Amino acid sequence: MKKQKTKYICSNCGYESLRWLGKCPDCENWNSFTEEIIENNKQKFSSTVTSVTAKKISEVSSEKEIRIKTGIAEFDRVLGGGLVLGSVVLIGGDPGIGKSTLVLQASSLLKTKVLYVSGEESAQQIKMRAVRLKVKSDSLLLLPETNLQTIMSVIKNENPQVVIIDSIQTIYNDNLENSAGSVTQIRECTSLLLEDAKRFNYSVIVVGHVTKEGIIAGPKVLEHIVDTVIQFEGDTNHSYRILRAQKNRFGSTNEIGIFEMHETGLTEVKNPSELFLSERDKNIPGSVVTASIEGSRPILIEVQALVTPSNFGNPQRVTTGFDYRRLSILLAVLEKRGNYRLSSANVFLNIAGGVKLIEPAVDLAVCCSAVSSLLNQVADNNTVVIGEVGLGGEVRSVGFIDKRIHEAEKLGFRRIIIPQNNMKGLKVTSSIEVIPVENISEAIRLVLR
Numbered sequence: 001m002k003k004q005k006t007k008y009i010c011s012n013c014g015y016e017s018l019r020w021l022g023k024c025p026d027c028e029n030w031n032s033f034t035e036e037i038i039e040n041n042k043q044k045f046s047s048t049v050t051s052v053t054a055k056k057i058s059e060v061s062s063e064k065e066i067r068i069k070t071g072i073a074e075f076d077r078v079l080g081g082g083l084v085l086g087s088v089v090l091i092g093g094d095p096g097i098g099k100s101t102l103v104l105q106a107s108s109l110l111k112t113k114v115l116y117v118s119g120e121e122s123a124q125q126i127k128m129r130a131v132r133l134k135v136k137s138d139s140l141l142l143l144p145e146t147n148l149q150t151i152m153s154v155i156k157n158e159n160p161q162v163v164i165i166d167s168i169q170t171i172y173n174d175n176l177e178n179s180a181g182s183v184t185q186i187r188e189c190t191s192l193l194l195e196d197a198k199r200f201n202y203s204v205i206v207v208g209h210v211t212k213e214g215i216i217a218g219p220k221v222l223e224h225i226v227d228t229v230i231q232f233e234g235d236t237n238h239s240y241r242i243l244r245a246q247k248n249r250f251g252s253t254n255e256i257g258i259f260e261m262h263e264t265g266l267t268e269v270k271n272p273s274e275l276f277l278s279e280r281d282k283n284i285p286g287s288v289v290t291a292s293i294e295g296s297r298p299i300l301i302e303v304q305a306l307v308t309p310s311n312f313g314n315p316q317r318v319t320t321g322f323d324y325r326r327l328s329i330l331l332a333v334l335e336k337r338g339n340y341r342l343s344s345a346n347v348f349l350n351i352a353g354g355v356k357l358i359e360p361a362v363d364l365a366v367c368c369s370a371v372s373s374l375l376n377q378v379a380d381n382n383t384v385v386i387g388e389v390g391l392g393g394e395v396r397s398v399g400f401i402d403k404r405i406h407e408a409e410k411l412g413f414r415r416i417i418i419p420q421n422n423m424k425g426l427k428v429t430s431s432i433e434v435i436p437v438e439n440i441s442e443a444i445r446l447v448l449r
């Protein structure tokens with residue numbers, strides 16, 4: 001018997017190699033290679049195809065794509081205004097984060113025929129969840145199935161407008177020899193669904209688990225196939241969940257959707273600033289509020305620092321929700337330009353609420369909170385601090401200043417510290433006191449008064 005040819009594929013990014021590798025040269029993941037059979041069912045290129053012709057761009061119809069609203073405003077916002085007919089959306093996230101909950105809630109709110117294919121749960125289990133979530137819908141069809149051919153034939157017969165596949169790792173194509181969950185199966189099944197969805201003009205939401213161990217192939221291998229990639233993140237210790245678009249052919253990737261997980265399902269967070277500031281203790285040194293732009297929305301977030309003397313040679317720096325290297329740079333700037341003795345102190349920095357801040361606009365708040373904790377002086381709790389910090393200790397301008405000021409004002413803050421350069425062209429009509437600063441020392445003096 002002829003020996004089957006195999007290759008090794010990185011289950012995180014899809015990198016292929018003829019031999020097993022411990023570390024993926026592409027995505028640098030360890031232990032992510034799995035052996036897969038090389039499939040030979042690709043049709044050979046044929047030169048006899050002549051019926052296809054190219055079209056002039058002027059002849060192509062410019063009708064806007066048709067969108068269907070999911071009925072969950074935060075979800076629609078991340079999608080760029082709703083599901084586009086004929087598109088495939090991938091929702092990735094850790095197991096247990098709430099992907100099935102989200103798609104079940106959305107499918108009941110969609111005012112159209114939805115086919116929910118579950119490869120993980122039986123129809124009864126989904127029904128039980130639907131009862132818990134108080135979800136009712138007559139146009140929602142359940143199909144517990146893992147065979148792609150069967151799924152496709154049900155799609156053909158039922159003709160739904162939206163198909164949900166939960167999850168792609170459990171679906172398999174009969175024609176392939178690899179097992180369900182392998183990179184080849186995941187890719188092939190998704191491509192076939194995409195092709196079908198484009199031809200018959202329905203939308204597909206594909207759910208994909210992400211595993212850090214790389215045991216099951218990650219949704220990363222699908223990123224270039226699908227139209228939209230959405231990441232559902234959150235800390236299982238917190239009830240907030242954030243929906244973030246990583247790729248979107250039909251909208252911006254800057255938008256985020258914020259939810260809270262309850263026993264009765266996910267609820268939308270309409271005013272995230274209020275939620276993130278709700279547990280703030282205003283009288284503790286090291287707490288400073290900043291305004292970060294997430295997508296097109298400003299969100300007020302509390303930055304917390306704890307600075308303690310270090311008894312050992314190597315002081316610790318630990319961050320949650322903020323870049324570790326960025327913190328080191330800011331501490332060095334504070335030491336050199338402000339004379340604050342931080343190089344021999346342990347610094348712990350936390351962005352409250354499990355949010356990740358990547359914007360440089362929060363630099364100044366990080367500096368102020370570190371100094372507030374170092375000096376054990378409470379920062380003024382009615383002030384919002386915004387600004388990027390340069391290596392010279394100068395405060396640099398940031399984008400969307402109007403939106404940030406407006407949000408701070410809306411939440412009842414009385415003062416906002418902003419970069420001097422942002423004052424150009426700024427029409428200050430608001431009741432909040434806007435104070436421009438040029439460097440970190442000025443800002444610290446104003447905050448710790």
Ligand SMILES: Nc1ncnc2c1ncn2[C@@H]1O[C@H](COP(=O)(O)OP(=O)(O)O)[C@@H](O)[C@H]1O
Binds near residue numbers: 097100
């Ligand atoms: N009976 C329950 N009461 C409250 N929360 C629940 C209950 N059952 C599940 N959950 C919540 O739902 C989450 C699982 O959601 P699910 O949509 O199944 O996740 P995923 O599909 O991403 O694996 C759990 O982590 C938990 O927070």
Ligand SMILES: [Mg+2]
Binds near residue numbers: 099100101120166
């Ligand atoms: Mg699930």
